[in-house]
Amino acid sequence: MKTIEFKQLDETLYYEKLENGLDVYILPKKGFSKTFVTFTTKYGSVDRTFVPIGETESVTVPDGIAHFLEHKMFEKEDGDVFQKFSEYGASANAFTSFTRTAYLFSSTDNIYKSTETLLNFVQEPYFTEATVNKEKGIIGQEITMYDDQPDWRLYFGTIENMYHSHPVKIDIAGTIGSIDGITADHLYTCYHTFYHPSNMLLFAIGAVDPEEMMAFIRENQGKKEFPEPTPIQRFFDEEPTEVAVKERTLHMDVQKPKLYIGLKAKQTGLSGRDMLKHELSVQIALELIFGRTSNFYERIYDEGLIDESYAFDFTLENGFGFAMIGSDTTEPVALEQAIKAELAKYEGNAQFASNDLERIKRKKIGFFLRALNSIEFIANQFTRYSFNDMNLFDVLPVLEELTIEDLTTAFATVQGESQQTVFKVLPTEKGEQ
């Protein structure tokens, strides 16, 4: 077991790569009564075309399968795993993103029993045609629920506009039509390919003894047999730099129009510290241009073009990335023009002031230190960073060394005119369905 100390933050991280390839991280937190454990596979909604383990030809599986698999992991021959966690007083959950599927629990008691339950239920698949078909009604209602949420439709509509072929444009849960075609065999194929321990990471944090917990996990894993790990081959079509669709509108039952401008990122092949630096640079550039201390924000707020829903964000993963800026607005045309005009000012020669940069750095440092109070934040973010060969605890030193040039260079990769798209959700007109 390795020990990694972060002196400035007063944190010590314990790490071991087990014989079966599983990465295990443990971070004890003083004063906490709960423990939070996440068990995550590097497998999400974008992994739809791949070579199944032990085979040579690639396959394409139905959309929404990673999320479907996440649901089905909880059902076993002897019942529902939630029952067991409840018995131990543990709150369990799971989520599927574009690139990860995570299983997790938090609890103040029976930590080892819950950890054992977590490890075992994720590593003992049980799928039958009957249980798979039963789940289709439940996930069908989950998809329908999201279909009725205008903010979700706005977010996904903007992503769909940006991408020609990359599967990030496909809703994580799939569609009612696509999940209908999912079989138990599909689930086993995806499971065996992506749930190998060498493609997974376990993070335990909180009221936990690192030596004891590591020994416990080591023993649990030592008793199980897995095939030799092989590198997973995933396939993605070539994705052009420019957006697929420049502008689209969806009519829904809303009172007020909603608008997002999406900026498609062209620098998506980075990993490690370069990726961290790039990601932080774009985020800070956006903050300087569109944040609450910017002239732009003050102006459009005063002009009544935005309300409290105004937001901007930058997402970056291997193979795709995008920034979004938008708000609910009574004047979608004026807001679109204002955002585009602001972006145009930075075209080619983004000018950032160094005192502004220093201020936003301080803000980000404060945000980061605050976030370290949350053991959920640390476990989830650490895993995401790790899957991209980044280290969460490098955020502080990398922030401190950022320069104006870093911001200018990074921002140039998201702001070409051909990389911009607009998506609007407008109220259904009278008499229209």
Added chain:
Amino acid sequence: MFKTIPFAKGVNLHIRQTTQFKTVNFSIKWRRPLTAESASERTVLTNVLQHSNAKYTTTAAFRSFLDDLYGTVLYFDTSKRGNEHTVLMNVEAVNDQYLANTSVLNEVLGLLHTAIFEPNLENGVFKESIVAREKKMVIQRIESIFDDKSRFAQQRLQQMLRPNEPASISANGTVEAIDNITVASLFAAYESMLANDKIDIYVAGDIDEDEIVAKLKQALPFKDRTPDEIPAILPQKHPQQDYVREQHDMKQGKLHIGFSTPVRFGDADFAKMQIFNGVFGGYPHAKLFMNVREKESLAYYASSSYASHYGLLFVVSGIEPKNEEKALSLIKEQLAVMQAGDISALELEQTKAMLTNQLKESLDSARGQIEIYDQYKDLPEEFSVETWANKWRAVTKDDVIEMAKQVQLEAVYFLCGKEQAAQ
């Protein structure tokens, strides 16, 4: 958990010294009786105070100052509990020890004074342009509920159950009452809040107790006051309509059901009622999740929540519109089987373990410590996790059957798409 120090008449300071967090948390709560008018005024007021003040007269200037203080978080909000309306101001600043050579804490204490006692005025009242814009912002916040079908359906159910009562009045107020606000009425509400409200001040973090008390006395010069009595909880009554269906342009059906219970927060049977709710629909092991979702695949979510201050219990589920009757009868059936005594020892144990764990977990954040303590502090016995764990442990199957028998269905609200509405 917190040490309470009288600050002025009607104002209490609650302090918790702890090294658990990397930040220091302040929370100030102003309380008065809840009405639609006062909720409206006080919500607009929080927006105005958050926008700017006499020292930092624009949002950009105010936010820049906060960013410079290592992203110190400052926000105002409103909430309600029973018949009481609360304005709260939360401030969270990084603990000095994690920063090289800076003292954020003293600046933050000055900031508390500025944000509360030095408003951005013109001719002795708030600025017309700021008030007009923030009124619009709050109105838009209230109206945005229409776009969120779950929240909309829940609001409609509450209005059916308890029209024009605190149980259905939003902590944000109403559009009509906000329209009536003037700069003068808003400034009067502000002065009254500072002078007359019952106030609780919370501090949690790695602080020196004597030092922080002395500094807070300077930063927050609240005077003695005799706060308005919060009216007693209203008696239960039956709604005029017990089944309402409405249509929006949407796909899913939102089934929201209201029940009443005579048991309220702090009553002798309160712990028993919490266990009832847990077994009925509070958790993934509960009857609603296991039957409506897992067994019948009717829904993605099906759960219950206990609004203990109002003696109400809500069940919510998102279903295919054609399954309205089937889901409703299945939900009713879960209550009936509990009334008939179908409650297993395992269900009881699971629920007790979950309630205890949840309470312990919520104490792992400063915000959680403040909110839990704030809720339980007015009960006669001193708050501790063990006290509550023991109360839950003592609850028997017969107790839960007894609780189930007192739960009554009051009203059903169903929202679904236009062309799919049931006949």
